[in-house]
Amino acid sequence: MFSGSVEVYIAFSLQRVLQVRSAHGMFVTGLEFLPTQLASRSDAALLSISVDNCLYVHSVPSPSTVPAWVAIILIVFVLFCTFTLCSYLGI
Numbered sequence: 521m522f523s524g525s526v527e528v529y530i531a532f533s534l535q536r537v538l539q540v541r542s543a544h545g546m547f548v549t550g551l552e553f554l555p556t557q558l559a560s561r562s563d564a565a566l567l568s569i570s571v572d573n574c575l576y577v578h579s580v581p582s583p584s585t586v587p588a589w590v591a592i593i594l595i596v597f598v599l600f601c602t603f604t605l606c607s608y609l610g611i
Contacts, residue, residue, distance in 0.1 A: 544572055
């Protein structure tokens, strides 16, 4: 209960997007989300402060995605392998 951990959840689904165990030596006394201009490389960023007189910035990383060109090449490769297998089997 007094671990000093920081966790961030999505409000509508309660999915955890960030967990920092023992971020502080004592319990957290304040949290504040930063404006989106300051957290431009991440989905969100927040400040946490504790009784141990430490202030930490935690950032929620943006979800990684596959580039479109990689997906297209993968689809073409799978189709090629499928047609090659069908041709080999005589289907």
